[in-house]
Amino acid sequence: MEKQIVCINCPLGCRITVTMDGNEITKIEGNTCKRGENYARQEVLSPVRVITAVLPVEGSSVPVSVKTAAPVPKNKIFECMSEMSKANLKAPIHMGDVIVPNILGTGVNVVATKSVE
Amino acid sequence: MAAYGIDVDILIVGAGPAGLAAAVAAKEAGIDNLVILEREDHPGGILRQCIHNGFGLHRYNEELTGPEYAQRDIDRAEALGIDIRCGTTVLSVEADHTVTAVSTSRGLETYKAKAIILAMGCRERPRGALGIPGSRCAGIYTAGTAQKFVNLEGFMPGKKIVILGSGDIGLIMARRMTLQGAKVLACVELMPYSSGLKRNIVQCLDDYGIPLYLSHTVIDIEGGERLTGVTVAKVDEHRMPIPGSEIHFDCDTLLLSVGLIPENELSNQAGLEISPFTSGPVVNDVFESSVPGIFACGNVLHVHDLVDYVSQESTEAGKAAAEYIHRESFDGKNVQVMDGNGVRGTVPQKILLNEEKKVNLMFRPSGVFEKAQAVVMQGDTVLVKKRAQIFTPGEMVVIPLDTTKLSGEEPIRVSIEKV
Ligand SMILES: Cc1cc2nc3c(=O)[nH]c(=O)nc-3n(C[C@H](O)[C@H](O)[C@H](O)COP(=O)(O)OP(=O)(O)OC[C@H]3O[C@@H](n4cnc5c(N)ncnc54)[C@H](O)[C@@H]3O)c2cc1C
Numbered sequence: 001m002e003k004q005i006v007c008i009n010c011p012l013g014c015r016i017t018v019t020m021d022g023n024e025i026t027k028i029e030g031n032t033c034k035r036g037e038n039y040a041r042q043e044v045l046s047p048v049r050v051i052t053a054v055l056p057v058e059g060s061s062v063p064v065s066v067k068t069a070a071p072v073p074k075n076k077i078f079e080c081m082s083e084m085s086k087a088n089l090k091a092p093i094h095m096g097d098v099i100v101p102n103i104l105g106t107g108v109n110v111v112a113t114k115s116v117e
Numbered sequence: 118m119a120a121y122g123i124d125v126d127i128l129i130v131g132a133g134p135a136g137l138a139a140a141v142a143a144k145e146a147g148i149d150n151l152v153i154l155e156r157e158d159h160p161g162g163i164l165r166q167c168i169h170n171g172f173g174l175h176r177y178n179e180e181l182t183g184p185e186y187a188q189r190d191i192d193r194a195e196a197l198g199i200d201i202r203c204g205t206t207v208l209s210v211e212a213d214h215t216v217t218a219v220s221t222s223r224g225l226e227t228y229k230a231k232a233i234i235l236a237m238g239c240r241e242r243p244r245g246a247l248g249i250p251g252s253r254c255a256g257i258y259t260a261g262t263a264q265k266f267v268n269l270e271g272f273m274p275g276k277k278i279v280i281l282g283s284g285d286i287g288l289i290m291a292r293r294m295t296l297q298g299a300k301v302l303a304c305v306e307l308m309p310y311s312s313g314l315k316r317n318i319v320q321c322l323d324d325y326g327i328p329l330y331l332s333h334t335v336i337d338i339e340g341g342e343r344l345t346g347v348t349v350a351k352v353d354e355h356r357m358p359i360p361g362s363e364i365h366f367d368c369d370t371l372l373l374s375v376g377l378i379p380e381n382e383l384s385n386q387a388g389l390e391i392s393p394f395t396s397g398p399v400v401n402d403v404f405e406s407s408v409p410g411i412f413a414c415g416n417v418l419h420v421h422d423l424v425d426y427v428s429q430e431s432t433e434a435g436k437a438a439a440e441y442i443h444r445e446s447f448d449g450k451n452v453q454v455m456d457g458n459g460v461r462g463t464v465p466q467k468i469l470l471n472e473e474k475k476v477n478l479m480f481r482p483s484g485v486f487e488k489a490q491a492v493v494m495q496g497d498t499v500l501v502k503k504r505a506q507i508f509t510p511g512e513m514v515v516i517p518l519d520t521t522k523l524s525g526e527e528p529i530r531v532s533i534e535k536v
């Protein structure tokens with residue numbers, strides 16, 4: 001099986017083709033440098049993203065912005081969003097406060113990126 | 118009027134990352150009588166609404182969100198006791214360094230500053246400038262306005278969205294609207310390439326299966342009070358719609374992400390010379406405009422894609438303004454910087470020949486150039502070269518120039534050539 005990846009590490013945006021045999025990578029082609037190879041491997045085997053979001057805060061007219069303190073698996077983005085939206089938030093919130101600990105058992109905390117008084 | 122003016126050494130307009138970095142640098146250079154005037158109720162500028170991550174990789178070697186990046190500068194400014202007057206809109210800046218401002222708390226005020234630093238940021242190109250035909254219904258916003266609604270006010274402007282323009286703000290909003298529960302049907306780009314960063318194309322569109330239509334544009338807008346749909350068509354090489362290529366989308370919202378221009382109302386009013394290429398003031402290498410003692414930095418000078426460079430440039434501007442106060446002028450001989458082939462809007466436009474130094478020449482490529490080099494020439498002499506696999510209009514190029522390489526006052530020219 002072949003997977004197409006666009007490298008994001010520089011504006012060249014190489015189109016990288018990763019050939020797989022089951023869960024094993026057998027060939028990586030199309031990258032111009034080593035960074036592309038590493039990126040393609042990660043994207044194929046276990047892609048991750050930092051998620052940012054805005055959540056409503058009870059008793060405040062402004063929402064709080066949050067992020068996952070580390071990247072989480074890409075296929076959990078929407079599940080994380082719905083988990084976060086269940087959080088019952090009340091002001092005051094300070095930048096850096098943990099909003100959801102260990103979201104979906106990923107070991108990653110969701111933290112506030114701004115303060116809401 | 119000046120008789121009633123509040124005397125300050127340095128007055129800074131805008132407390133975004135540019136104004137904050139300039140203030141911190143000026144204060145650290147020994148200027149105590151310094152004030153920042155900021156229109157909004159909080160410092161931080163546009164970063165306050167940029168809640169996504171990806172800021173600060175160059176400056177801090179970590180990925181921060183916009184509010185976190187801004188907070189570091191705010192904390193620094195507060196630790197130095199810098200006077201930031203929020204809720205204060207600057208109404209006019211005069212060439213004689215008189216500034217008028219208005220606030221609800223202090224009313225109308227007049228300041229007299231020894232030096233002024235303009236750091237008002239940029240604004241989005243509005244719909245009017247686009248000339249899209251169709252009804253004037255509700256549901257059409259610039260991407261930045263939508264960003265403000267969603268991220269600062271917690272209000273979703275629509276449920277089914279089409280985005281015109283593939284600039285970074287549009288891409289980022291495609292992801293934001295999707296994550297917050299809307300359906301983004303398409304991102305439509307007039308040019309055959311996107312002006313957005315690759316990273317944003319992949320992580321904001323591809324990750325969510327949002328199609329990007331290159332060489333397409335919106336040709337019709339439907340709806341009565343509220344938008345109900347748009348028609349998109351492919352364009353030919355003259356950017357004219359191709360009959361028969363129309364695609365219709367039912368949507369309640371159209372977001373426009375078609376470019377940013379420096380906020381230059383005050384710059385114009387103060388009589389600063391404006392570059393037709395950057396749409397910001399013409400400056401020398403210490404970021405002083407054509408009016409002595411008035412400096413400009415950040416997005417008001419030229420639109421940046423990385424805030425890290427904004428902070429760097431503004432630190433230089435702040436130091437320079439402090440030096441101006443100590444020495445009272447930056448007179449002297451200078452060398453003009455010209456745009457050559459493939460280059461648009463090089464900043465600075467002039468280099469002062471007062472001392473030996475390194476000057477960063479910053480510009481945007483006018484097109485996409487693969488396997489090319491940027492070259493700085495004075496007459497027939499090559500001063501610096503910088504090779505790259507690719508140059509694109511979406512990424513600002515920075516070339517450091519060592520001024521000891523300059524000889525005489527002959528203009529220098531920056532261009533991009535194939536290798
Ligand atoms: C949507 C968006 C996404 C971005 N994403 C990224 C990214 O992912 N990574 C990255 O590195 N960079 C990003 N940037 C770029 C970065 O945010 C900007 O380059 C930076 O904020 C520019 O700083 P500034 O201080 O020049 O302008 P601004 O942040 O716009 O600040 C200008 C300030 O001046 C004030 N002002 C204006 N006029 C007046 C007046 N008349 N009187 C008083 N005050 C006034 C404004 O209220 C504002 O606070 C993004 C920018 C935008 C718009």
Ligand code: SF4
Pocket residue numbers: 007008009010011012013014031032033034035036037506
């Ligand atoms: S593979 Fe290397 S050259 Fe190609 S886009 Fe990735 S980082 Fe750039």
